[in-house]
Amino acid sequence: xxxYGKIIASASTKERLxxxxxxxxxxNNWVITDNNEVYNTLTTRFMIGKVVVNKKGRYQFREIK
Numbered sequence: 001x002x003x004y005g006k007i008i009a010s011a012s013t014k015e016r017l018x019x020x021x022x023x024x025x026x027x028n029n030w031v032i033t034d035n036n037e038v039y040n041t042l043t044t045r046f047m048i049g050k051v052v053v054n055k056k057g058r059y060q061f062r063e064i065k
Contacts, residue, residue, distance in 0.1 A: 004053060005063035017052065017059040024061075032059075 009024060011017040014032050021030045021038060029042040036054065038047035038061075053060045 003065040004051065005065040007060050007062050008050070009061040010058050012058055014052075014059055017061055021061055 009017060009020040011020055018030065018032050021032075022028055027040075029040045030047070031039050031041060032052055033039050036052040036059075038050060038052060039045070040047070049064055051062055051064055053062055
């Protein structure tokens with residue numbers, strides 16, 4: 001199991017977290033899939049080294065150590 005590092009963003013809903021991720025990367029192409037992976041609709045690739053975690057009723061966008 002991967003160890004999680006620094007929290008980059010946190011929100012109460014996936015939609016809000018998606019907006020924060022796109023703001024962080026100055027983009028509109030990142031979406032969170034049903035299995036909590038971050039996918040770029042423009043490049044058709046998944047994000048590497050980052051993960052979405054549902055913890056205590058909030059969604060967190062975190063680095064992987």
